[in-house]
Amino acid sequence: MSFKWKRLGENSLFLLPSIILTAALGIYPLLWMLRYMFYDYAGYGEALFVGLDNFSRLMRDGLFWESVGNTFVFAGGKLLLTLPLSLLLAVILNGKLRGGKLLRGIYFMPTVISTAVISVVFYTIFNSYNGMVNSLLMKLHLVSQPIDWLGPKHAMLTVILVAVWGAVGNYMLLFLAGLQSIPQDLYESAAIDGANAGRRFLHITLPMLAPVAQMVMMLAIIASLKGYESIMVITEGGPIGKTEVMYLYLYKLLFPVSTGSPVAQQIGYGSAVGFASAVIVGAITGLYFFLSRKMNKVY
């Protein structure tokens, strides 16, 4: 056996575990879902082939399209607050700040804490009957009546704030890694040429950070469009569907929230909703890549 073939055999063996895992946990479920979106299937019994019925139901399913709208509001709000805030924190912590490492750890902490735990804590902070936020606002005489933070009017704002709190540290760290890869001599020569801090940020930091920022923003967009975990714990999509986002709607179709009376799984329709949701997220990500293609040109 030639050296080349031996090498190929070795390499294949190393790749085998990840190929098996990808095939079993990624490709197989995907093919399974692609099949069942053309079936009426409740998870047991006979799966009935229904052609494109699930997709025609999807087109007239007002709840799904409401959830798509809610997803855009949630993702838009989260991105608008998270990205500038995490970049700002990264720039501040990239300077020679006393206790910077400790602050980095503190800001990153929400990323490693369980989303469910964070969400339960935020529920107790924001609930209107004995939540801390209302107690504080009322003690400071800023409001006379408790604000219904989780009610129909404010629930979306509240879940966005919770999502921002959970995400800022993560993106801050990614921006920080990007900032630290910018050569210091660029700043030094700009300083010698008389550029102030603002000009250095605008003309060196931002352009040099562009490739990293492009990736960070892509990750943030995908995560925001797919995020539903904290919403599930805090409001379960309510009240009256005001915080029902696309992937939470999908989750409930596939794994109905248990109640005293049975609720059936809708594997067939859920697969169609899953496919449509993936197409929506994929299309937005693709559009973003197209619009941001110039960001990837490193100076």
Place this chain on the structure above:
Amino acid sequence: MRKKWLGLSLSLMLAAGIAGCGGNDSSDKSSTTNGKSDGSVAAPSADKGQPVQLKYWTDDRHDQEYIKELINKFNDTNGDNIQVELTVMSENYTQSVDIAFSSNQAPDVLRLKSANTSEFVKKGYLTPIDGYLTNDMKTKFGSLLIDNVNRFEGKVYSLANTGLTMRLVYNKDIFAKAGIENPPVSLQEMVDDAKKITEVGKSEGIYGFALNFKNPKQAFDRSIREILSLSGYQGLGFDMKTGQFDFAPYSQVIEYFKQMHKDGSILPGAETLDIDPLRAQFAAGKIGMYLSFSTEPGVYKDQFPTDIKWAGTLAPTLDGQIKGTSEIVSAGTWLGISAKSMHQEAAWKFMQYMYGDDVLKTYHEKGFGIAIVPSILEQAKNPEIGGMEGFLVGEHDSLWPASPNVTPEGSNYADAFFKYMIAGGDSKTITADLNARYNAALSKAVEKGEITVTPNPGFDSSKPQDK
């Protein structure tokens, strides 16, 4: 090179070994088994040869110490060398059962509830027990064999033990403070009482009414269901007489809930309230009344011990008249035998032991559930839990025939009516839309052969079990 291959082969063998060990471990990490209180596991009797090992899975946690005790007694005393191992699941029981059956690691005996029995039967997980039933057992449980609850297509899969009654739970101290002598018997009285309580208590954060509206279906299925059945209508919107869905009576009840919301008598934030935070607020004396199951006395004994004076009483009705019976829910099933069990005879012997008079009687007396088997009710003393007296099965309680479970397109009745309750809309249009969607889903399910519906024009809601 040879060393590299040897190393790789060893790694693969190790990985396969670890995976194999993992695969054989059928017990969930979050579950507990029937170790004795000192931590040791019930040992098989060594002198009788290889014992028959049975696995019993349940998701009941409230009674696990008592069940462990019963199983250890069975293991020590049965003359057939049967050893039962108990596994108490903490979460995702149905999914765990699905996985166990698809990987041939199914338990021999399963805890069945009304929410999962029909699904388990359809999936082929259960074996009928008709062949095992003795004449005595047929007499004892005969009146509690109900189609689509424990009997499917004429075959019996489980037997009844306990059921849950539903009641209005109210804080006696708050009612007295608001000058209300008796709990409401009509929905109008409930609205008026909730308003009075809120007027008197709002400054101290006390409100008249609350429900766990975070999941409207859970909230309404523990309240409106009972109000309707006691008022003479099926509680989930199904009309037994016509065999069709008709949400008109449901919409009448919603008007009163809407009024309470408009009056500001409902605890602020109830839109996102789960049942446990609600109970915590009730235990803290902040809620005048709510409706719930007979699990509440146990909750206020162990989970949220409270000093407030509270009681359970029959739910109010539409017009103050009792025209139907209060539906006993989650009743009719307890244990069932796996269709894949290699030891079905032994499993039945264990089931027979568990369905013995002594076990069922003590189960009721200890307050783990309210007995519904007539012969047990005759001999058992009242449960030892305070507050349970209001939940005991009385003349106005009964089982109802099962209503068909269908999944309509769009929002379910609870979400649609809850939206109307807090955001308004046209009640008649919402009701007509629900009727149309639910009946369309019903026709589809009937056409597919998933459900059979037989209209019963002579249905009498005061005797719902009469044919």
